[in-house]
Amino acid sequence: MQEYYFSKRIFCGLCGNSMRGICERNVKKYVCSSYSSNSNNCIRNKIEEQVLINHVLQYTNLKNIRYELSKKYFRDIIEEVKIFEDNNFIIKYKDGSEGHIKNNGIRYV
Numbered sequence: 001m002q003e004y005y006f007s008k009r010i011f012c013g014l015c016g017n018s019m020r021g022i023c024e025r026n027v028k029k030y031v032c033s034s035y036s037s038n039s040n041n042c043i044r045n046k047i048e049e050q051v052l053i054n055h056v057l058q059y060t061n062l063k064n065i066r067y068e069l070s071k072k073y074f075r076d077i078i079e080e081v082k083i084f085e086d087n088n089f090i091i092k093y094k095d096g097s098e099g100h101i102k103n104n105g106i107r108y109v
Contacts, residue, residue, distance in 0.1 A: 002021065002023055002028060003071055004021030004028060004030070004049065004071075005049065005052075005053065005069070005070075005071050005073075005074040006021075006030065006049065006052055006074060006078070006081055007020075007021055007071070008075075009074065009075065009078050009079070009080055009081055010030050010052075010080075010081040010082075010083065011080065011081065011082050011083070012032040012033075012034065012042055012045050012082075012083060013045075013082035013083055013084040013088075013089070013090070014032070014042055014043065014045055014084065014085070015032060015034050015041055015042040015045075017032060017033050017034045017041070017042065018033050019031060019032055019033060019045070019046075019047075019083060020033045021049070027048055027050075028048070028049040028050070029046050029047060029048050029049060030046060030047055030049065030083065031044060031045070031046040032044065032045040032046070032083075043085070045083055045084070045085060046083075047083050047087055047089065051087060052081065052089070052091070053069070055089075055091060055099055055101060056074070056077075056078070056091070058099075059091070059093065059097070059099055060077075063095075063097070065077070076094070077093055077094055077095075078091060078092070078093060078094065079092040079093060079094050080092045087101065088101055088102045089101050
């Protein structure tokens with residue numbers, strides 16, 4: 001069974017529902033659960049897990065935090081992830097920091 005690092009922390013920024021992990025062509029992704037349940041309440045909002053992992057790696061380097069690739073690690077440092085269209089997202093960290101990705105530009109607040 002595949003392990004998805006952001007499960008139970010990742011939500012669709014368009015409809016607010018959770019996103020679920022899927023594997024397409026051996027690439028782990030998250031897709032809006034509203035869309036995948038055929039309820040037509042949302043679009044097929046999706047993002048590759050590696051994009052999120054790369055962002056967390058940049059954040060941990062910036063904050064000099066030890067980085068670990070495990071589901072527990074991501075649950076310990078991340079409060080919530082919201083995914084919008086075109087790979088735009090917000091990651092809220094438990095220390096109160098936020099990482100905003102919009103049009104491939106990174107901003108921390």
